[in-house]
Amino acid sequence: MGQFATPPQLALEIAHATKNLFSSSDKVRFLDPAFGTGAFYGALLKIFPAQQIDWALGYEVDPHYGTAAKSLWSSANLQLELKDFTQAQPPSENSSKANILICNPPYVRHHHLSPDVKKRLRKITYQTTGIQLSGLSGLYCYFLLLTHKWLADDGVACWLIPGEFMDVAYGRQVKEYLLSNVDLIRVHRFNPSGSKFDDALVSSAVLWFRKPAQHNNQQKAQFSFGDSLELPDVVKSINLSSLSSKQKWSKLTAAPKNRIETGDEKEASLRFSDLFEIKRGIATGANKFFILTPEQAQNFDLPDSFLTPILPSPRFVSADEIQADSNGLPVIEKRLFLLNCALPEQVIRREQPALWKYLQSGIEQNIHNRYLCRHRNPWYTQDKRAPAPLLCTYMGRNEQPFRFIFNHSQAITANVYLMLYPKDVLQRYINEDASLMREIWKLIRQIEPNNFIAEGRVYGGGLHKLEPRELSNVSIESIRNVLPDLSLNQTRQMSLF
Numbered sequence: 266m267g268q269f270a271t272p273p274q275l276a277l278e279i280a281h282a283t284k285n286l287f288s289s290s291d292k293v294r295f296l297d298p299a300f301g302t303g304a305f306y307g308a309l310l311k312i313f314p315a316q317q318i319d320w321a322l323g324y325e326v327d328p329h330y331g332t333a334a335k336s337l338w339s340s341a342n343l344q345l346e347l348k349d350f351t352q353a354q355p356p357s358e359n360s361s362k363a364n365i366l367i368c369n370p371p372y373v374r375h376h377h378l379s380p381d382v383k384k385r386l387r388k389i390t391y392q393t394t395g396i397q398l399s400g401l402s403g404l405y406c407y408f409l410l411l412t413h414k415w416l417a418d419d420g421v422a423c424w425l426i427p428g429e430f431m432d433v434a435y436g437r438q439v440k441e442y443l444l445s446n447v448d449l450i451r452v453h454r455f456n457p458s459g460s461k462f463d464d465a466l467v468s469s470a471v472l473w474f475r476k477p478a479q480h481n482n483q484q485k486a487q488f489s490f491g492d493s494l495e496l497p498d499v500v501k502s503i504n505l506s507s508l509s510s511k512q513k514w515s516k517l518t519a520a521p522k523n524r525i526e527t528g529d530e531k532e533a534s535l536r537f538s539d540l541f542e543i544k545r546g547i548a549t550g551a552n553k554f555f556i557l558t559p560e561q562a563q564n565f566d567l568p569d570s571f572l573t574p575i576l577p578s579p580r581f582v583s584a585d586e587i588q589a590d591s592n593g594l595p596v597i598e599k600r601l602f603l604l605n606c607a608l609p610e611q612v613i614r615r616e617q618p619a620l621w622k623y624l625q626s627g628i629e630q631n632i633h634n635r636y637l638c639r640h641r642n643p644w645y646t647q648d649k650r651a652p653a654p655l656l657c658t659y660m661g662r663n664e665q666p667f668r669f670i671f672n673h674s675q676a677i678t679a680n681v682y683l684m685l686y687p688k689d690v691l692q693r694y695i696n697e698d699a700s701l702m703r704e705i706w707k708l709i710r711q712i713e714p715n716n717f718i719a720e721g722r723v724y725g726g727g728l729h730k731l732e733p734r735e736l737s738n739v740s741i742e743s744i745r746n747v748l749p750d751l752s753l754n755q756t757r758q759m760s761l762f
């Protein structure tokens with residue numbers, strides 16, 4: 266149910282900052298649509314005098330929390346509904362709507378929402394705001410948009426949500442809502458390495474906006490970053506008319522060392538995409554079935570011709586250079602093979618009895634009905650990938666999250682690596698001087714990690730990720746020195762064809 270309680274100190278900090286946006290004489294009408302045990306209600310009672318609170322309303326779907334909260338606040342002036350908020354009817358009168366909403370909504374990722382629930386939520390959020398949320402949106406996005414009709418004109422809303430909405434694709438419609446339907450006041454991004462929720466794999470952000478009677482798009486909003494709401498490390502006042510929902514908002518408050526290039530600098534500098542084709546490694550659909558140790562392959566008597574060497578996960582590859590033996594196999598401790606056969610079933614049945622038997626065991630385990638397998642023909646076939654000389658481990662923590670591995674072997678990789686293939690323009694240089702690839706690998710390893718971090722995305726607990734498109738965008742200007750007479754125009758024009 267996406268349950269992560271707000272630490273009381275943080276709830277208090279958030280409630281204080283929200284109070285500062287509220288006109289002091291007004292009576293408070295408070296709503297928390299994902300009440301839990303009432304972290305925000307508790308904070309509200311601490312900072313507003315009781316006589317200033319007109320009413321308070323909470324929704325909580327989980328009776329474990331709801332009944333505990335009911336008894337905890339039994340003597341308070343609180344209406345707590347033990348219901349699914351997304352099914353509740355908003356009030357129609359402005360005076361019955363909340364003028365302060367504070368919420369830490371459930372963190373339920375989209376793949377845990379059933380298709381029916383998703384369909385219903387998408388429909389009502391669209392009816393409520395005119396915005397069609399992406400199917401990849403987590404439940405918190407629906408909560409955010411659904412409360413639009415619960416908030417009074419001039420009411421202030423404050424949301425503690427995963428900061429990833431600022432950068433990921435599904436966040437675009439959330440940003441659209443913040444830019445077009447309400448007046449955004451402030452967006453604070455917590456420092457992901459000091460995540461406020463140790464147990465949630467999300468970095469947190471807090472947003473404040475006002476629901477205006479009439480949308481005013483001339484204003485500025487404050488973007489801040491750091492561990493504290495009161496004393497952030499970075500604060501920037503940003504003109505909202507210059508912001509777009511397509512931008513990565515986390516970059517607006519990137520720490521100074523993550524300096525972001527201007528548009529012109531970006532145009533002029535050499536990027537990964539100029540020299541490399543970047544692909545994610547293959548998604549097998551069922552690693553346990555398709556990836557085998559040499560002993561398993563031998564036990565099942567699987568023919569070598571259908572076994573492609575594949576690297577284990579980066580944590581089993583300690584060196585950043587992988588040598589090959591005389592057969593092109595990687596010289597590493599944990600050797601693995603991908604079962605890779607595109608022959609039609611009837612041919613396998615006739616000519617490859619051992620492989621046929623192994624595939625039948627897959628059918629018995631229902632592997633053929635797994636999502637990826639179901640969408641392949643035949644179900645056991647794998648995407649074609651040639652081995653790549655350079656690999657990038659695109660998920661990692663700490664200050665140096667990404668590794669670049671120089672691969673001499675014929676092993677391909679699963680999707681825990683990005684595979685970097687030299688484009689023609691680079692391959693021509695390598696053909697003339699085979700040692701160049703090593704030079705390039707060394708130079709790439711010298712690139713300041715922040716250049717990668719700034720292009721990628723970050724999750725709570727400091728987990729950094731870099732998608733192929735994001736790596737493509739990173740500058741590799743230093744490599745120009747080993748590529749005499751390289752013309753950028755030439756490489757970019759070539760890639761158009």
Ligand SMILES: C[S@@+](CC[C@H](N)C(=O)[O-])C[C@H]1O[C@@H](n2cnc3c(N)ncnc32)[C@H](O)[C@@H]1O
Pocket residue numbers: 266267268269270271272297298299300301302303304305324325326327330348349350351368369370371372
């Ligand atoms: C992230 S927790 C936050 C709890 C509390 N507001 C706090 O800040 O500590 C989200 C809460 O929403 C509740 N919840 C999940 N789905 C809900 C729904 N559809 N309607 C109402 N509450 C829901 C969960 O049970 C959980 O208590």
